[in-house]
Amino acid sequence: MSIVYRRYLPILITFICGIIMIIQYFLVPPNPTEPYQTSLNKIGTDLTNWTNLIGAFTAGFGLVNILLLHGKHITRRTPGQWYFSVWLLIMMFLMVIIGIGGEPAIGINVTGFWYDWMQVYVFGACSGAMYASIAFYITSATIRSFRARTLQATALLVIGFLTLMSRTPALQVYPWIVDTADWINSFLVKSSFRGITIGAALGAILLGIRTLMGMETGYFGRRD
Amino acid sequence: MIVEGRNLDLVVLILTWGLALWAIDKIKKGWIPQFRRLAGLDALEEAVGRAAEMGRPVHFTSGLNSLSGTWAPLTMAGLAVFGELARLCARYGVPVIYSVYGTLVMPIATELYKQAYVAEGKAEEARPEEAIRYLSGSQFAYAAAVQGIAEREKPAANIMVGPFYAESLIFAETFYRIGSMQIAGTARAYQIPFFAIICDYVLIGEECYAAGAYLTKDPAQTGSIFVQDLGKLFALIVGLLGVLLYSAGSKIIIDFLKW
Numbered sequence: 001m002s003i004v005y006r007r008y009l010p011i012l013i014t015f016i017c018g019i020i021m022i023i024q025y026f027l028v029p030p031n032p033t034e035p036y037q038t039s040l041n042k043i044g045t046d047l048t049n050w051t052n053l054i055g056a057f058t059a060g061f062g063l064v065n066i067l068l069l070h071g072k073h074i075t076r077r078t079p080g081q082w083y084f085s086v087w088l089l090i091m092m093f094l095m096v097i098i099g100i101g102g103e104p105a106i107g108i109n110v111t112g113f114w115y116d117w118m119q120v121y122v123f124g125a126c127s128g129a130m131y132a133s134i135a136f137y138i139t140s141a142t143i144r145s146f147r148a149r150t151l152q153a154t155a156l157l158v159i160g161f162l163t164l165m166s167r168t169p170a171l172q173v174y175p176w177i178v179d180t181a182d183w184i185n186s187f188l189v190k191s192s193f194r195g196i197t198i199g200a201a202l203g204a205i206l207l208g209i210r211t212l213m214g215m216e217t218g219y220f221g222r223r224d
Numbered sequence: 225m226i227v228e229g230r231n232l233d234l235v236v237l238i239l240t241w242g243l244a245l246w247a248i249d250k251i252k253k254g255w256i257p258q259f260r261r262l263a264g265l266d267a268l269e270e271a272v273g274r275a276a277e278m279g280r281p282v283h284f285t286s287g288l289n290s291l292s293g294t295w296a297p298l299t300m301a302g303l304a305v306f307g308e309l310a311r312l313c314a315r316y317g318v319p320v321i322y323s324v325y326g327t328l329v330m331p332i333a334t335e336l337y338k339q340a341y342v343a344e345g346k347a348e349e350a351r352p353e354e355a356i357r358y359l360s361g362s363q364f365a366y367a368a369a370v371q372g373i374a375e376r377e378k379p380a381a382n383i384m385v386g387p388f389y390a391e392s393l394i395f396a397e398t399f400y401r402i403g404s405m406q407i408a409g410t411a412r413a414y415q416i417p418f419f420a421i422i423c424d425y426v427l428i429g430e431e432c433y434a435a436g437a438y439l440t441k442d443p444a445q446t447g448s449i450f451v452q453d454l455g456k457l458f459a460l461i462v463g464l465l466g467v468l469l470y471s472a473g474s475k476i477i478i479d480f481l482k483w
Contacts, residue, residue: 022237025230025233026226026227026230026233026234027226027227028227029227029228048292051291054328055326055327055328058327058328058331059327061327061330061331061358062324062327062330062358062361065330065356065358068353069353069357072353072354080376081376084372123362123365126364126365126368127363127364127365130364130367130394131364131390133394134390134393137393137394137397140397141393141396141418141422144422145421193413196411196413196416196428196429197413197429198456198459199428199429199430199452199456200411200429200430200432200433202240202430202452202459203297203301203429203430203431203433203434203452204297204298204411204433205236205240205455206240206433206448206449206451206452206455207297207301207433207436207448209241209244209448210436210445210448211300213244215248215442215445215448216300216304216445
């Protein structure tokens with residue numbers, strides 16, 4: 001494919017769309033009143049909708065990718081994997097049929113019952129279980145990190161312990177512990193976080209500028 | 225004309241853009257700025273080498289990535305790291321697995337992967353359908369799938385660069401348990417402590433955004449890292465002035481920031 005299509009055309013499209021969005025940010029207030037503001041706002045909304053549309057198209061890539069990968073596992077009977085692949089494909093098609101097939105196809109209120117049932121009692125329950133498992137991961141990570149081996153680790157242990165204990169009902173009778181923990185969170189922790197946030201924001205701005213100028217080659221691969 | 229409260233944003237953007245162009249021009253004329261080493265990015269080759277010795281794959285993921293919204297730049301930074309990682313994997317003949325959340329980055333990741341193999345002269349060895357794996361568009365389904373890959377395929381190294389949320393700890397702990405070498409980076413401040421505790425190398429905030437420039441060593445890109453440091457210096461000065469003046473009863477810096 002020509003370098004014009006592979007590199008210069010995407011850079012040009014990125015530049016034009018990026019500049020439009022920047023202009024929109026600086027010239028269009030949250031409630032536009034002037035005609036030029038309304039027009040710019042509409043262009044910005046259209047561009048965002050296009051992104052969503054492209055996103056919807058790429059869902060097809062995801063489906064094909066899953067079919068190819070797990071189809072291979074099933075045909076090759078990959079040890080320890082193929083039966084999971086079978087289950088994945090069954091569940092995927094079941095959700096697709098229930099979601100798309102819908103009410104008119106089988107004469108019951110699918111979206112109101114089966115789809116919701118699958119979402120709430122199967123998918124929701126599994127997601128909730130995964131989320132809850134984080135408690136155990138936090139515990140094991142805490143046990144490893146809260147060991148007084150060095151001066152810094154000891155400081156981490158003391159401050160961590162203080163912050164944890166300050167939230168327990170038993171220590172509410174000692175207001176100085178609660179106040180100390182709040183002070184650590186409000187000043188020391190927040191100021192460190194702000195330092196990281198400012199640095200990250202600057203990095204994001206510069207990455208944006210590099211992208212608009214066609215200098216950021218990360219998403220194109222290298223030039224050579 | 226300019227929306228109220230966004231004047232300073234515009235001035236900062238124009239200044240940053242101008243300074244970036246100036247720095248890039250200076251670098252093209254032969255000026256070499258000094259940058260500190262980013263151990264996490266230097267360790268990429270070590271991670272791939274370890275995987276080659278152990279005969280196991282390398283795992284990569286860019287978290288709950290998105291190409292629109294606040295975290296799009298971080299996703300792009302992750303893709304830049306993946307491009308370099310794919311190249312190293314192609315060079316050493318190590319399979320790479322990219323666990324994808326959401327489908328929008330899939331075509332880009334696939335293209336980066338193919339380009340990496342072509343660049344290393346191994347186009348026929350590329351297996352994009354096995355390397356780039358779409359898992360789910362739902363956070364915990366994606367997290368469970370990554371855990372499954374970790375437990376079944378036991379990657380020798382795990383590289384995570386992108387926007388991570390609650391799943392960060394699940395990933396870091398799972399890969400720690402199976403003995404993977406881990407390099408992680410994110411700009412989401414609440415997840416950085418988890419990575420710092422568990423992973424071997426951590427990229428903190430801005431270091432992720434500098435990854436593309438740092439890895440490619442492209443002069444046009446490295447110039448902007450210099451401007452990034454200038455920006456931090458400016459923020460530090462404004463912050464210190466703000467604290468001093470506010471303590472003295474003046475709100476001039478606050479008004480300046482709201483301009």
